[in-house]
Amino acid sequence: MKLEIKEKFIEKTLLLIAFSSILILALIASFIFGEGLPFIWKIGAIDFLFGERWVPSHGEFGILPMIVGSFLVTFGALLLGIPLGLACAVFLCEWTPPQAAMVLRPAIQLLAAIPSVIYGFWGLVVLVPLVRNYLGGPGLSIFSGSVILGFMILPTIISISEDSLRALPPSYKAGGLALGATHWQTIWRVLVPAAKSGIVASVILGMGRAIGETMAMIMILGNAVKMPSSFLDSARTLTTNIGIEMGYASGDHRQALFATGVILFFIIMILNSSAIVLSRRRGS
Amino acid sequence: MRSNRLRFYTQSLAKILIWIAALSTIAVMILILFQILAEGLPILRLSFFLESPKSMGREGGILTTIIGTIALTVVAIIVATPLGVGTAIFLREYTRESQVSRIIRFGTDCLAGVPSIIFGLFGFVFFVIFLNMGWSILSGGLTLAAMILPTIICTTEEAIKTIPYSYREVSYSLGGTKWQTVTRAILPSALPGIFTGIILSVGRSIGETAAIILTAGSSLVMPNSLFSPIRTMAVHFYILAREGISMEMAYGTGAALILLVLFINTIANWLLNRYIRHRS
Numbered sequence: 001m002k003l004e005i006k007e008k009f010i011e012k013t014l015l016l017i018a019f020s021s022i023l024i025l026a027l028i029a030s031f032i033f034g035e036g037l038p039f040i041w042k043i044g045a046i047d048f049l050f051g052e053r054w055v056p057s058h059g060e061f062g063i064l065p066m067i068v069g070s071f072l073v074t075f076g077a078l079l080l081g082i083p084l085g086l087a088c089a090v091f092l093c094e095w096t097p098p099q100a101a102m103v104l105r106p107a108i109q110l111l112a113a114i115p116s117v118i119y120g121f122w123g124l125v126v127l128v129p130l131v132r133n134y135l136g137g138p139g140l141s142i143f144s145g146s147v148i149l150g151f152m153i154l155p156t157i158i159s160i161s162e163d164s165l166r167a168l169p170p171s172y173k174a175g176g177l178a179l180g181a182t183h184w185q186t187i188w189r190v191l192v193p194a195a196k197s198g199i200v201a202s203v204i205l206g207m208g209r210a211i212g213e214t215m216a217m218i219m220i221l222g223n224a225v226k227m228p229s230s231f232l233d234s235a236r237t238l239t240t241n242i243g244i245e246m247g248y249a250s251g252d253h254r255q256a257l258f259a260t261g262v263i264l265f266f267i268i269m270i271l272n273s274s275a276i277v278l279s280r281r282r283g284s
Numbered sequence: 285m286r287s288n289r290l291r292f293y294t295q296s297l298a299k300i301l302i303w304i305a306a307l308s309t310i311a312v313m314i315l316i317l318f319q320i321l322a323e324g325l326p327i328l329r330l331s332f333f334l335e336s337p338k339s340m341g342r343e344g345g346i347l348t349t350i351i352g353t354i355a356l357t358v359v360a361i362i363v364a365t366p367l368g369v370g371t372a373i374f375l376r377e378y379t380r381e382s383q384v385s386r387i388i389r390f391g392t393d394c395l396a397g398v399p400s401i402i403f404g405l406f407g408f409v410f411f412v413i414f415l416n417m418g419w420s421i422l423s424g425g426l427t428l429a430a431m432i433l434p435t436i437i438c439t440t441e442e443a444i445k446t447i448p449y450s451y452r453e454v455s456y457s458l459g460g461t462k463w464q465t466v467t468r469a470i471l472p473s474a475l476p477g478i479f480t481g482i483i484l485s486v487g488r489s490i491g492e493t494a495a496i497i498l499t500a501g502s503s504l505v506m507p508n509s510l511f512s513p514i515r516t517m518a519v520h521f522y523i524l525a526r527e528g529i530s531m532e533m534a535y536g537t538g539a540a541l542i543l544l545v546l547f548i549n550t551i552a553n554w555l556l557n558r559y560i561r562h563r564s
Contacts, residue, residue, distance in 0.1 A: 003461060010463045014378055017370035021437065022391035024430045028398065028406040035409055087305030095302060104306050106553070107313045113549045114316065115491025117522045118538055122316045124525065151312055184295035205397065212399025214494040215522060239401045243494055246408070261405045265398075272397040276390060 032265055036258035048259060054225045056245070056253040063260055065227050069142070069235035070267075072228060073217065074210040076146025077153055081206055084150070085157030086192075086199065092158070093165040094187055112155035120219030123148040128220065137232030140222030146231070148216055153206035160205060160279070164198020165191060201278040208271040211264070214239040238264045317542060324539025332536055337504050341520060342530045346537055348506050352421075352514030355507060356500060357489040359425025360432055361482055367429075368436025369471075369478055375437075376444040377466055396434035403431050404498035412499055419513040424500025431495060432485035439484065443477020443559075444470060476559035480552050487548040490541065493518045517541055 040048050043061060051062015088108070092101060123144055132139030172194055176186030192199070222234025223244060236244075242257050242264075249257055335345030371388065379385050407427030417423045447470060455465040471478075493516075501513030502523060515523075517537055524534035 007461050007463055011378055014370050014374040015384075017367055018374035018388050019391075020367045020371065021395045021433055022388060024433065025391050025395050025398075027410060028402065028430075031406055031409050031414070032402065084305050084309065087302045088309055091302050091306045095299065100306065103310060107310045109549060109553065110317075110546070111309070111313050113487055113491070113545050114313075115493065115518050115541060115545065117491070117493050117518050117525075118316065118320065118542065121521070121525050121534070121538060122319055126315070126319055151309075154309060182291050182295045184298045185291065188298070208397050208399075212397075212401065214399065214401040219522075219526060239399060239494075242401050242405065243497075246405070246498055258405060258409070261402055265402055268397060268399060268402070269394065272394050273390075275397075276393050 029265065032258055032261050035255055036260075036262035039252070039255035039259045040262065049263070052227060054241075056249070056256065059252065061252075061256040061259075063238065063241070063263065065225060066236050066238045066241045066260065067263070069221070069228060070211055070237040070239070072142050072231070072235065073145045073149060073221070073237055074207055076142060076231065077149035077210045078203065078207060080147060080150030081153045081157055081210075082203055085154050085202070085206070086161060088154070088158045089161035089165060089199075090187055090192070092162050094183070094191075108155050108158055111151060116152065116213060116216045117219070119148050119152055120216035123216065123220040131232070135232055137230075138222055138234050140220060140234050141232045142221065142228055142235050143231045145217055145221045145235070148220055149210045149213060152213060152216065153209050156206045156209055157202045160202030161195070161199045164195040164202070164279075167198070168194050197278045201275045204271050204275040204278070208268050208275070211237075211271070212239060212268060214243045218243050238267075320535065320538045320542055324535035324537075324542075327532060327536030328539055328543075333540075336506065337520070337533075340529055341504070341524050341533055343533075346517060346520060346533075346540065348504055349515050349517045349520040349537070352500070352507065353490055353516040353518075355421045355514060356424045356428055356496065356516060357486055359421060359510070360428035360489050361485065363426060363429035364433045364436055364485065365478075365482060368433050368481070369440050371433075371437045372440035372444060373466055373470070376441055377462070377470065392434050392437050395430070396438075398431075400431065400492060400495040401498075403427055404495035406430075407495060407499035418511060419499065419501030419503075420511045421500060421507060421514055422510045424496050424514070424516075427495050427499045428489050428492060431492065432488055435485050435488065436478075436481045439481030440474065440478050443474040443480075446477070447473050476555055480555040480559070483548055483552045483555065487545055487552070490516075490544055490548070491518055492516075493522050497522070517544075 048061060048063060049067070050064050051060065052064050053060045053062050054065065088104065092104060127144050127147060128139040131137070131141060131144050135143065168191060172190055173186055176190040177183070181189065217237055218240045221236060221240060223236050223240055224234040225236050228235040238260050241260055245253070246257055332345040333350065334347055336347045337349070338344035375385055375388060404427070407423055411417050411423035411426050412419055451469045451473065452465055455469040460468065496516055497519050500516070502515045502519055503513040504515055507514045518541060521534055521537040521541060524530055524537060
């Protein structure tokens with residue numbers, strides 16, 4: 001009898017523990033929304049989201065330049081990350097000589113493990129001067145940021161695309177080849193379309209990672225608060241806005257940064273849940 | 285016939301492009317490592333690790349930041365491991381695929397995608413201000429614990445998944461209860477997997493910057509309690525480089541960070557290959 005009570009107790013405790021990640025997620029949402037939403041309410045969502053001027057000392061809080069900055073950098077990163085990532089995934093599943101996989105796989109794992117400050121630093125000392133000398137502009141730019149981010153999101157895109165390519169039944173490939181298609185035609189017209197939902201999920205997750213990246217972007221983007229007009233312009237993203245100013249902000253200014261966090265959290269949650277739904281569909 | 289040849293030209297072209305993509309990925313990784321290690325390794329002397337930073341980090345070593353990194357990581361692991369392992373055990377052993385487990389998985393997946401700056405904001409307003417812990421090892425460690433929880437849940441689940449069903453059958457047939465089965469049959473076999481998850485989380489903790497700078501501060505003073513503010517190696521590296529305090533010291537700290545991450549990654553990989561991939 002005593003044993004039974006103990007078992008029940010343990011089961012309930014484990015159930016409680018299992019909800020810890022939900023609890024943390026709820027705490028994050030409620031505390032960030034609690035600080036940020038009243039502020040958005042106060043100055044008006046339209047003025048906050050579409051205001052073009054961010055001058056906290058004058059009480060002007062418009063984050064449109066940061067939203068545009070975030071999306072431009074992410075777009076640039078995807079432009080580099082998708083073809084490169086998909087190519088690497090195909091390389092790993094279909095065309096790998098074993099020795100090449102032995103080199104590429106650890107390289108990708110390392111790309112995932114290198115801290116983002118290291119990426120930022122490398123971008124600052126190697127890439128930024130190159131961009132400044134050969135493409136013009138300040139070097140600290142959306143272009144430099146996109147290139148670095150493109151490599152930072154590669155591991156995400158590669159690993160999930162690779163998983164979904166590997167999950168395909170072998171009969172797909174056999175069927176394609178048996179119809180007389182070349183290996184490449186089979187990959188491009190049969191395997192990649194069949195793995196589409198997983199590949200799209202990988203791209204969305206990569207996008208989430210790109211929008212959420214902070215430290216590397218603070219070091220590379222130049223952080224100017226203005227509407228960027230070209231890819232060689234300096235810019236500021238939602239994340240870097242928080243990262244740079246949080247250290248000294250107070251009062252309305254600090255609340256405005258939490259409000260920026262609210263928008264960021266919103267974007268990330270939409271991206272995450274659509275990626276999760278997509279990969280679920282693949283699983284079932 | 286001609287179209288047939290075209291098909292094979294296309295194939296060769298595609299093959300070349302894919303090789304270029306794979307090689308350039310490797311090349312970028314090597315370039316990053318080479319740049320930092322080439323400039324940083326000459327600075328790594330024993331005294332660099334054993335001396336505290338002097339004059340904002342311009343001179344001396346990185347001892348306090350090493351201690352800061354270790355302290356934060358230890359707090360994070362101690363808090364996150366029981367929660368993560370408990371969740372994984374619940375998901376694998378105590379419930380079938382149900383509404384409840386689906387909600388828990390969804391929450392875990394979402395948590396894994398939350399950017400570190402959001403964790404930083406949360407830790408700042410919750411631990412530092414609301415719970416009044418101040419910028420401290422505890423605030424930073426708890427924030428980190430929330431960040432690494434999904435990793436630990438995921439790797440533990442993978443490890444439990446590979447344990448053959450017969451282990452459970454044997455335990456039950458000997459009259460073992462569920463909890464006895466979990467603690468005596470499941471957990472011991474899942475231990476290497478759990479350990480791998482912990483090591484991966486250590487790697488993430490070491491490299492984390494955005495969340496820590498907002499929750500643990502950036503003090504260079506030697507900490508004396510869980511409530512002391514500290515600076516980690518990654519934060520130190522960031523501040524040295526961004527404020528232009530000392531490029532030489534930045535390279536040194538960066539090289540130390542990379543060596544540490546390389547080392548941790550190698551161990552995690554070895555464990556994964558040895559205990560998880562082989563069995564599944």
